[in-house]
Amino acid sequence: DTGVSQNPRHKITKRGQNVTFRCDPISEHNRLYWYRQTLGQGPEFLTYFQNEAQLEKSRLLSDRFSAERPKGSFSTLEIQRTEQGDSAMYLCASSSPMGTEDTQYFGPGTRLTVL
Amino acid sequence: AQTVTQSQPEMSVQEAETVTLSCTYDTSENNYYLFWYKQPPSRQMILVIRQEAYKQQNATENRFSVNFQKAAKSFSLKISDSQLGDTAMYFCALRQNQAGTALIFGKGTTLSVSS
Numbered sequence: 001d002t003g004v005s006q007n008p009r010h011k012i013t014k015r016g017q018n019v020t021f022r023c024d025p026i027s028e029h030n031r032l033y034w035y036r037q038t039l040g041q042g043p044e045f046l047t048y049f050q051n052e053a054q055l056e057k058s059r060l061l062s063d064r065f066s067a068e069r070p071k072g073s074f075s076t077l078e079i080q081r082t083e084q085g086d087s088a089m090y091l092c093a094s095s096s097p098m099g100t101e102d103t104q105y106f107g108p109g110t111r112l113t114v115l
Numbered sequence: 116a117q118t119v120t121q122s123q124p125e126m127s128v129q130e131a132e133t134v135t136l137s138c139t140y141d142t143s144e145n146n147y148y149l150f151w152y153k154q155p156p157s158r159q160m161i162l163v164i165r166q167e168a169y170k171q172q173n174a175t176e177n178r179f180s181v182n183f184q185k186a187a188k189s190f191s192l193k194i195s196d197s198q199l200g201d202t203a204m205y206f207c208a209l210r211q212n213q214a215g216t217a218l219i220f221g222k223g224t225t226l227s228v229s230s
Contacts, residue, residue: 003159031215042119042206042220043160050215058217091160093218102210104218106152108159 002026004107006092012113013082020078021110025094032075033104034067035091036060043091049075082114117142119209121221128197128228135182136192136224138207144168146212149183149190154223155203163205166190168212197228 005024013019025032030051035043046065048056051072061067064082069075079086089111093104119140128134140149151163166174166183173181178198182191194201204225208218 033217035218040222042208042222043218044220045217048215048217055215056217095215102148102215103150103162103165105162106160 004092004094004105006090006107006110008110009108010111010113012115014115015084016081018078018080019082019112020076021090021112023075023077023092023094023107025074025092026096026105029094029096029105030072031095031102031104032069033093033095034075034077035093037089037091037109038087046077046090079112082112084114087112087114117144117209117211117219119207119219119221121207121224123224124222125225125227128194128226130197130199130228130230132197133193133195134197134226136194136205136207136226138190138192138221140188140190140207140209140219142188142209142211144211148210148212149181150208150210150218151179151181151190151192152206152208152220153201153203154206155200160206164192194226199228199230202226202228 032049034046037043049069064080067077089109091109092107095102095104147168149166154160178195204223207221
């Protein structure tokens with residue numbers, strides 16, 4: 001059973017560029033979450049998918065952010081016109097469809113640096 | 116609004132000793148889950164222990180145990196026989212008892228274990 005994987009692990013970009021991150025959840029997990037973690041802080045929720053449906057979005061997810069999960073498997077998170085304040089670790093987590101236990105398992109994250 | 120507070124930004128302990136990390140939370144829900152996650156330096160977040168609020172018995176996982184005080188809204192983590200590999204950032208997190216809801220994290224406690 002492979003864990004949650006994320007690519008790339010690191011991304012350095014210039015302000016104003018667009019970036020896209022990918023998350024592959026644990027294979028049988030139908031729930032997928034994106035979080036953002038800035039230095040010295042705990043992760044903050046961005047958005048949640050159940051299968052291909054995006055069911056919840058945080059107010060942190062500005063119009064420049066978009067997330068998709070087209071076939072209910074992997075997910076992408078795109079940031080358009082990046083700003084220096086977007087520099088953070090972007091974490092993906094997935095959880096099982098079994099009941100309400102719903103323990104979330106995290107990937108290694110993508111560290112974004114906006115210059 | 117749900118909040119999680121970790122009042123100890125940093126802690127240190129010697130190998131083989133016992134250390135307790137504090138966490139308090141606030142929620143209006145009566146049924147919820149509490150978690151401790153561990154994030155080693157430059158490595159992914161992993162689940163340490165989970166507690167269902169409706170269970171009075173404190174959860175235990177090998178050297179890790181919790182002291183769950185529901186009335187006081189307190190959820191501390193005790194690490195016994197500390198090992199060098201326990202060095203990490205520890206996050207306390209709260210989630211409603213509803214599948215697909217986001218984790219609310221504290222700011223974390225950095226634990227250093229020395230020989």
